[in-house]
Amino acid sequence: MNRRLAALVLAATTVFTFVPMASAQSTPTLSNIRTGQHAGFNRVVLDMSGLPAEHRVREVAGVANCGSGDPISMPGSTEILEVVLIGAAAHDDNGNPTYTGSRNLAPPGLDNVRRVAFTCDFEATLGIAVGYGNASSWHRVFTLTNPNRVVIDIGQ
Template identity: 80%
Template sequence: MNRRLAAVLVAVLAVFTFVPMASAQSTPTLSNIRTGQHDGFSRVVLDLSGLPTEHRVREVSGVANCGSGNPIAMPESAEILEVTLIGAAAHDENGNPTYTGSRNFLTPGLTHVKRVALTCDFEATLGVAVGYGNANSWHRVFTLTSPNRLVIDVGL
């Protein structure tokens, strides 16, 4: 009987040895949203604890909160760039916010970006809308490391 018990214990331990354990906070979190004006373009930076699995970018005519479906105010006649980070959040594993700044704010010091709004923080999906004033504007969205951040540039 002892041999059988020992064999079962060895088998169970072998399974647990090869099962990867989740880290304390495996989903990268948002800590800050910064903006800045550069020569020829406006920049929005999302400071993150790690990089998202992926990000998606699309131009939309309006945005809504992903949880409630309620519309989110953006400037009248603004073009809107919707950026979705897959595998990121603005809260920790216990539901505590990691980003405590404004969820919808004007950007008066920027030439091209008019408003930034947090549109989604649900099931490891983080959404941000960037309202800009000119339909002929270009945009680029990319990630950087050391520190980790997602950068959104809008210019003419």
């Protein structure tokens, strides 16, 4: 009878193995926003810890905060380009901000880009709006590595 009881206890006992969680950030994060004046275009650079899974680009008449729905002011902008990074954030896995700069900035020294603003930082979706003054401007958005960054060019 003791053998049966010991076998039953052994069979009912579950063994837990501790598996440490990965220390790497699971979602690429924004660390800095840089801007620059170039011959024929203005550049906005989003410095990232990794690259987003994809990005979507569209011209919009206005932008709003994705969480509250409150409109975001884009003074001086006659055109707005919204760039949505899927699989990216401006905070780490614990909710701590990885980007601590302004969330609605007027970049100095640019002749066309008037405003760069956050539209979203929720559930691995990071939205950035770039407001500019010249309605006939072209734009392009692409990623680069070493270091990882998303580049937004707005023609003059």
